[in-house]
Amino acid sequence: MKQAGSSNIFSIKNRLLRLKRDSNRWSLITLFLVFLIALPVISIAFKLFDGPGETWPHMVKNLLVQYLSNSFYLLIVCSFLVLLFGITTSWLVSRFEFPFRKQLEWLLILPLAIPSYIVAYAYAGIFDYGGTLELLQRFLGIEFTRIDIMNRFGLAFVLSISLFPYVYVSARAFFLNQANNLLEASRVLGVSEWNSFFRLILPLARPAIIAGLILVLMEVLNDYGAATYFGVSTFTTGIFRSWFSLEEPETAIYLSALLILIVFALILFEKWQRRKMQFTNAKIGNQRIYRKTVSKKMQLLILIIVSFPVLFGFLLPLCQLLYWAFLTYSAVFEYEFLMLSLQTFGIAIITAAVTVIAATALIFASKWNRIGIIKNISRLGVLGYAIPGAVVAIGVMIPTIHLDKWLMGVLNSAFSYSSGFLIHGTLIALVYAYVVRFLAVAYNPIESTTLKVSDTIPDASKTLGVGNFKTFFKIEFPLIKTGILSGFILVFIDVLKELPLTLILKPFHINTLAVKAFEYASDERVMEAAIPSLFIIFTAMLPVLFLNKLLVNK
């Protein structure tokens, strides 16, 4: 054999030969998993060809503008507020020493433990007629001045105060790991603290901050409970309305498709703003930041600023809920409630287990597959997290109903057995939708622990005669189990808090704590929503702290 020209090596025939050689069952499994995750979006895209429903022209003329303007209003105002809360608090706790700094550092994450619709209920209770504020003012003998928060600004504030920790966490991680040396260099060069922050630190932190902001915006678009309670019409409430009130799936599907476009635009924007930002990954030493000590007056001022979001995002709603819980516990706390809690935890455990298995399978199948393109495709599996729950629910409903009709047909003709829906309206469809939406939640921690295990470790196992599958159980699993555990816990919490997807897909006889709280609130019995809400919050609180530790260690 003589010198082989590179053109020959990469001829189409040789490429195909290698593709055939490199394809294995893991390539197929990877593609299959990605297909399952993408199926809801694909279904929505295909359903668009069926044309819009009868009310669509009416929708476009009268409601779409309202949905668009409200949704964009929320995106803009929330962006402004979460950046304000998130950046100020994260910089102050990273840069300055003041009393209770350590406690506040983790308290600032706790608003994440309260789902935003529950914060909305609490705020409504505080500011409503006969609400806590009125009682308090009357008690103090001040004339009652009512502040109306049941509007879109009130909604934006409630969403921001409960979601800003996403920005806080990612900005603080950057400030703690990267900012110290840069700031010292800048100060040595004679630039003031204020200027250094705005000219150096903030531009460098931008990718981290925007990554956090995008998560917030996705949650804003995902929200149903708070918006519907405050009476603000958004895309998500519009989807619910066309599905349940107008009973027009086609319209809901068209709205979903529009919402998907908005979300993808956000994702593209996030990728674009990070395009040349490798420098944020550069190792600039991992010394801890040197915190400045300032005058007592300044310390007090900082303390007040940093406490504000904790007070309004966590303590205030929590107190309101505790007060309601005190008033209603005897009525709510019954046998049914216990069963409801067990049911919720059961669903969350099943979902967390399935999701963790799916995420691990996707990560390792893509690793064991030898085709480069398929490795890239596997990353698409995490996009489900960006898609609002209501949209995922509708996307899951379309193929499951089709599959059920087909199954019923088969069963009927083969065994003349007429079954009901086998998947649609059952736990299977619900858990499937949860997996689509929360795969990324499990995927990220598992992937990051997997990356910490050097590739040579499984390679060594293979050269010792042990195959992929056995290597996973004997070597990799013991080394990545902390990642798997954190993935499990995070999905568990997300399922507890999830509302819109659950409302659409939950089986008729099954309920969750979140749905129960929502039902109480919708039935004008918002006080009774406190007990299920507190159950969710307390379960969510411990892992939020755990998540914090994970992020700080990273």
Place this chain on the structure above:
Amino acid sequence: MLRIESLSKSFDKGKTFALKDVSFSLKEGDVYAIVGESGSGKTTLIRLIAGLESPDHGFIELNGVQVSSIKKMVSPEKRKIGLVFQEYALFPHLTLFQNILYGISKQKNKTTRATEVLELVGLAEMKDRYPHQLSGGQQQRVALARALAPNPSLLILDEPFSNLDAMLRAQLRNEVFDIVKKAGVTAIFVTHDTQDALTVADEILILQKGKLVQKDAAANLYTKPSSVYVASLFGNTIQLSKELQSVFECPLKADCCHAIRNENIAINDECEYVTNATVLKKTFMGSDTQLYIKLDNGEHLTVITKHSHIDDRITIGFNSKDVLEFKE
């Protein structure tokens, strides 16, 4: 026992080649060294042999069976190749003994075999320790024992001594290759240190930018390097340009390229080709002295001598048998 034919591998679809058209074969029982700078394709080559990468072109034959080609890949776990990784890749959650048992768990006399290889590397009394409780040199020996335990037909060591300090390195190098020789296994070891290669290898393969430039016994590589690059791997050389040839009055073939090793330049007038030079600077370097000299035609050279007393005017020269000739 190993035959490689026009093996190529590119990681960017043919823009650059990590390995390009490499062919060679190895004999049973010998020790081979693969020498090359970082980026020369050494690691790619051994990963291809072990089956951890698949080739873009060419094939690999192990004991007469094709294991890698464009149509076929025998998976690494079925190749019976022992691989000692640069960073050892010991399983951190298993004890030393469990690490060694790992590859032989299906064998009948696995405990006996594990004890045997542990004794071979002299770590029998530490068998219940975990990898992080061992020193770098000990981890290296465990990795070796683990790779030897299943009796591989070929043992590959990737930069086995690069993580160790100089003292330990020399000592461990001899120990490891005593063990390898005792085991009687065909071995390939990868290094960027020519000293390592010269000391222990029966034959050395030189890789440069993904190509195999020479494969020969150590002595031959030194006396008959195929290129200036190969010559320079085994010590400093001085290229004999047209000017230098005329200064030393040594006419050489015009269509070839010539060089002389630094250590073959002598300070006396008994050589075949000589010239006079002025010493500009003497640097004491322990056993040697480095001289920075100016030839009478104005050219500057650096030569090394064992003499400690050097005059300011010297005669330097070399012999024709030491002239290296390359076709370039």
